[in-house]
Amino acid sequence: MTDIKGKAASVEFRNVTKVYPNARVAAVDQVSLFVEPGRLVTLLGPSGCGKTTTLRMIAGLEMVTSGQILIGGEDVSALPATDRDVSMVFQSYALFPHMSVRENVEFGLKFSGFAKQEIGDRAIAGLKLVGLDGFGERLPSQLSGGQQQRVAVARALVLEPQVLLFDEPLSNLDAKLRRHVREEIREIQQTLGLTVVYVTHDQEEALAVSDRIIVMNNAVIAQEGTPRDLYDAPASAFVADFIGEANLLDCEIRRVDGETATVALGPVTLSLAARGLPVGPGRLAIRPDRIEIAPAGTPNSLPATLKKVTYAGSHLECVVQSGAGEIFAICGDVDAPIKAGDAVGLSFPARGPVLIVP
Incomplete structure (x- = not known):
């Protein structure tokens, strides 16, 4: 049986700016940050603060206007998403409804040069890792919202990315299920030693899952630190009022x-x-x-x-x-x-x- 392993890499922004065409202001303005390998760092902030744009630039779904993005010390600023060793779990899960759970998990592997047997083994290992062993032949419509989210996580994990990205992964779940799934995400991240960048606007979620939180407001970083640092010693009225x-x-x-x-x-x-x-x-x-x-x-x-x-x-x-x-x-x-x-x-x-x- 194939094991799924982490190969964590650092993520670094050096004075990164993103300006969309015809926009009056920058979506991200001169942002510098560093995510250590094997850490879960959350980008937290209100709608429109720049956190999702920052995540999409890591993934290569948006290109920088100026500055540099490094993954594992390598400059990937000009590389398209297909050439970055990054996987993303979307808010909508983005599962194919006509494919089985196993086929959904295998989908990305089919474009990665693996043999058919290896693809199957990896899919089984990924589903087992997220607690869905035996669910492979079901359709996504036969799963709960939390189970569908775990399928999306398994699909990302089987590619063994250097960096795993989460974009508001729990926003479609009810409060009780959100707490359960965030605990599972945190456990998988720690077990595999993954580098995770996680976007949310929910301060309770950020406090619960993060090694470090980067609070963003108006396209810049308002403050960063551990959950306890930000809760106990906010630097500004915005951070104090946004986190708790x-x-x-x-x-x-x-x-x-x-x-x-x-x-x-x-x-x-x-x-x-x-x-x-x-x-x-x-x-x-x-x-x-x-x-x-x-x-x-x-x-x-x-x-x-x-x-x-x-x-x-x-x-x-x-x-x-x-x-x-x-x-x-x-x-x-x-x-x-x-x-x-x-x-x-x-x-x-x-x-x-x-x-x-x-």
């Missing part, structure tokens, strides 16, 4: 000592990472689950009044009015004795507020 929810509050940076800033949020004094910001007006991003609702009058807390308390099963969702503005907070104690109209104090743990670029 965040309260964006004005503050005053009173003093900067090296890498530490003393920050005032109303009567509350905070010691935070300065992040290169100077003394003066500042901006804070605070995650709702990193705010503590304390009794009114608690030392170093922000006086506030509860406007709304909503039971959400595993937690309480609280809308709070304070001198710093309206704040959304999540309370993990569903039995907390709080109700709308109560005076409270808002406290902020050390890992809570983050200074961002105003």
Whole structure:
């Protein structure tokens, strides 16, 4: 039996720009990035930010206007898609409805110079790898959405590409199935050591599957880092609000000592990472689950009044009015004795507020 193996390669963009004919602005503007071999990196951002164009340029489905794309250290900027060792899994799955599952998986292999027996063996191995052993003679219409997605993954994997690309692969699945299939994709990627570039606009999906996330906005990279880096320390209001929810509050940076800033949020004094910001007006991003609702009058807390308390099963969702503005907070104690109209104090743990670029 043939085994499917990974042959991971790096992906690098060097000042890549893509301008479509008659377009007023660039779809991708001077983007430089590096994807290490064997890593899953997600391009995340809103519609129109440039993430899908970036993916299509890796695949060779779009050609660069300027700059270089390297795969495995080789410049492929001028190569067509057929000459790049890259496979792509599309949002629509793109399965042939009149072909069996096995024939769909074999389709690309027939153009790759393999003998008939090798093609069959690879197809069987690919289906087994994605948990569809024994489904080879079925038609795509006889499979669930999640199973069809796995057929598309198997078809890409059997070619043993240097880079595997996913374009919004879960957008056609319901919420429960999305979680299951993304776990399968991540497991296959890690088992085979594949280099994967994954596009989504879903921040929860990106946090769950990625080694690293590249957040794009308006054709450029807004920030990149590990999922924890981006969630814990967003650099801007856009990143803070796009990856999870965040309260964006004005503050005053009173003093900067090296890498530490003393920050005032109303009567509350905070010691935070300065992040290169100077003394003066500042901006804070605070995650709702990193705010503590304390009794009114608690030392170093922000006086506030509860406007709304909503039971959400595993937690309480609280809308709070304070001198710093309206704040959304999540309370993990569903039995907390709080109700709308109560005076409270808002406290902020050390890992809570983050200074961002105003």
